[in-house]
Amino acid sequence: MPHHHFYESELEDIRRKLVLMGEKCIDLVRLSFQALEQNDLSIAQRVLGMDDEIDELELHIDNESVRYLSLRAPVATDVRMLTVCMKGCHDLERVGDEASSIAKRVRRLARQGRPIGDLAGIPQMTEMVIGILRKSIDSFVNESYDEALSLPEIDRKVDDLNRSNYDILMSRSADDSKYVPIGIELIFISKSLERIGDHAVNIGEEVAYLIKAKNISHTDLVRRAPTRS
Amino acid sequence: MATVTATEPTLTEHTAPSPDPSYIQVKNFSFWYGSSQVIHDQTFSMPKQKVTAFIGPSGCGKSTLLRCFNRMNDLIDGIHHEGDITVGGESIFNPMLEVISLRKRVGMVFQKYNPFPKSIYENIVYSLRVAGRNKKSELDEVVERSLRNAALWDEVKDRLQDSALGLSGGQMQRLCIARAIANQPEILLMDEPCSALDPVATGKIEELIHQLKRQFTIVIVTHNMQQAARVSDRTAFFYLGKLIEYDETQKIFMNPEKPQTEDYVSGRFG
């Protein structure tokens, strides 16, 4: 029966904060898509507000991690957990930023006063991105190596969707020059979602590192599909 | 969809306020062994029911200062001091104060566990017996309470009459802590209490210190910086008999003011 240190709750707290941050990010992505779908500025505003909370959480996790590193002299899993939390919170913060960037684009689209029309593969992509984010958080919570390694596969599909979105939206823009501003915004939104997927994969890699103590980024395990030129 | 509720930050008690921030006061205190001065004009105060750690390289006077708080140095010939130390506003060098009554208020745990060659029971009740308290029911109660406080009760409750020397090192040190708190002192001095113990026993003692600070004001001398960082609320760094820096432990270990302190806590000293 292992003995628990009285200060282990602090580490647990940091971990819980990261999970909370992940959940908030998922909400954020969902909300930003809702704003796009319903063309609802108030939801977009809410997204921007929630991003501040995420930033605060990142700061908190960062500070507590450094405090823990300085005062508790962690080793082994504990120290990996802290680096994962620090890197992970950074990734999640980026996720939050991408979500708020989507919200900003929604705002810009709304200002155009023209209906957006068909969102191409974006709804499907959003579902996939939320799925991959949830999976990355789950893999962290459950410390599941397999789950973490399954992320690049989904990410490849997200990337594929992004490319097809690009093709669709570009051709629409070519057909209709008035569609160009909408098309560009949507391409950026699609790109943001793709980036969120990448961050989720990063988190997965970090979780894999947490579990196996081996950095698997840039290895075959997580190699993304070759980019089409 | 998972609903996420923001949890309150579970910060450890390092933020809880002390009932008396200047419970132990060291005022312009200097100390000499014969003609060599080992403590140079130190002034600082320690909060009640908090853990204060003394760190510093060997020979920096931290143990000497610790042993001034219960006047253990009185045993040595040729010592003298200037300045004063007060506990709860009262000077411990008051000439009318009998040192025994001071030591009843200030318990001490030593570097090397030093149980008496007696039974576990007799070890604990020693401070009561020398004070002339011999009532069986009272002693039994004190033994149980002290051992529970020292997280040793479950391990030894069936062999209280066995020799204390049959315990393991960590158990002996916890027994010494139980012995030191048996007489309900207000202050607990710990002179490198874990330096002779393995990490598991050390962990248990640190846990204990963390528990005990709810009742006692603890001053701990340690060579183990991580230990100071883990268990203490405030840390004082001494060097060559001088108090270099004294602040919140977090401050000392994350962002010390003085470069000397930084060098020491980061192990880059000398």
Added chain:
Amino acid sequence: MSEKKSKGFDTKMRPAGEMYVWLCGMGLASGIIMVIGLLWIIVANGVEVFWPRPVYQVKMTDGSVVAASIVEDREKKVAEAGGDFKHEYKLFTGNKDVGPQFRYVDHDAIESMDVAEGIWMADREGSGKAIFYPVELTLADGKTVSAESPEFKAELQGVIDAAEEARHQAEVIDKGVIRDYAAENKELVFEIRLLQNNNPDERKDLQQMDELYKRINMLGADAQDQRAELMKEYDELASRGGPFAQLMEIHDRSTTLFKEYEEYFIESDALKASIKTTTLRYKLIDGTERSYTAGEILNFYQPNEFGFLDKVKFFIAHFWMFVTDSPREGATEGGIFPAIIGTFVMTVLMSAAVMPFGVLAAIYLREYAAQGLFTQAVRIAVNNLAGVPSIVYGVFGLAFFVYGMGSWIDSGAEDPMAVASWSIWLIVAIVVLVALLVLAQEGLWKTRTWMPNKFRQQAVSGLSIVFIVLLGCLIYYSPFFNGFFADRAMLNEPTFGSGGVLWASLTLALMTVPVVVVATEEALAAVPRGVREASLACGASKWQTIQRIVMPASASGILTGLILAMARGAGEVAPLMLVGVINHVEELPIDASYPFFHFERKFMHLGFHIYDLGFQSPDSEAAKPMVFATTFLLIVLVVVLNLGAILIRDHLRKKYATGTF
């Protein structure tokens, strides 16, 4: 830089100093060999005494025949034979009443030597061993029993048993009732001598009168004329009145006392006479017949008929007798019981005296005294005391304990002070005591006072010494104390004023104090600082720390000191000869008569007994085996005492082991 080439292991390397292990081993081995050799000589010779030897019929070339057991077969250098070696036997022939007990006979002078079938040996009271063939036993009623008759042995044993019983009864009377008489009579004798002392002018006449009284009493019933004559003379003196009348009164009381006890004297005498009513006629091996009072034979046996079991029985019986009997015939026969008891009592008393004294001194020296030059000097002085020759302690004991304290207890100071000056000194002592208490109290309650700590301590120490000296002098020179046994002392019958087991014990205690002090100091120093500090940190005072922690932890070391002291004290002889040991005692220092412990009595001691047997005995050849046997027992006694102490020590060691330090 090229990589450093590994040289591999140096297989020729050897640890330095290995040969010193051999040296140490050899040192130990030679020590052990010497000790074992010594013990072997003592044990072999000591035990052999009780083992029955066969008796031979030795025919000499000159035609004479003796019955003897061989004590020793040895070589001697003979000058006439040109320095050649000749063998000779040392023979034990017993029969001290006929000739010498031991004879040296050359091998050449012996014609034949055969086991003397059926020969008897007997221990006799007063004449040692007899070697003989029994002839005839004459009983008290005149009946004779021939040695050939089957009842002979039983009859003889009966006679011996009866005699033993009579002796025992007589002893009971002598040591009981008659001793009471002697004690009471002694009082009267004292009174008489006191009377003579107090009347120096009439002393001569008083002595004459006393002389007359004794002569009258000694006269038999038939000498009536002489009695009347003496009575006339006596009455004449008595009629002078004054001290003479007093003397007569004492004499009357003496007579009454004697009348009171006369029957016991008669009974005792009758018992003693009854022993002498039987006669054993026996024949020596050369055919001469002799008679001996059968009742004075203590036991008889036929050594040549012994089987192994008989020999063991004989051995045990004789060994037991040796341990439990008093010595007889100049200590060449009988046992050494009084010496065992004397040694035991002395050693125990010595331990009881040296323990508190040495331990307290060591505690002060180690725990309280400031460790300076003076303390070191005291320590060296104490250690050097161990090197003072023991006879010097004897002389000191004689002067200080016997003539100083002993005489004072007997009769007070020789020159007591006048009441006036004594009172003045008493006041001085009280003043010193008050000053001492005030200063000591200051020290007890306050850590800082008007006087610096160091000076106060010195003042307290100095005043303590002054007070002790004053108190000693006040008691010694007290004009109000004239001793407990002044009358006896005046008549040269000192009680405590002559050597005794108490003074001997105290002398030896003084001698062994350094051993105890050194051992105790070492034991105290070995108690780890950690536990002392722990005790003080628990709020214990220094004395509580010493009493509850230091003393128990060092008890085993202190007892080691006591063991060493006991071993040294029990084996010491020289000082004892001056302070109370003698070679024969009638009364033991512990007996059944009130107050049971008589520590003023002189005593026997095994060590002195060895010396006495070996060098002062009238028959040193006969005493030689007893020397070994006594030495053996002394060693056994010391071992037993030490074993006791070691058992206690090991118990304490287990209980208070500070093994983790």
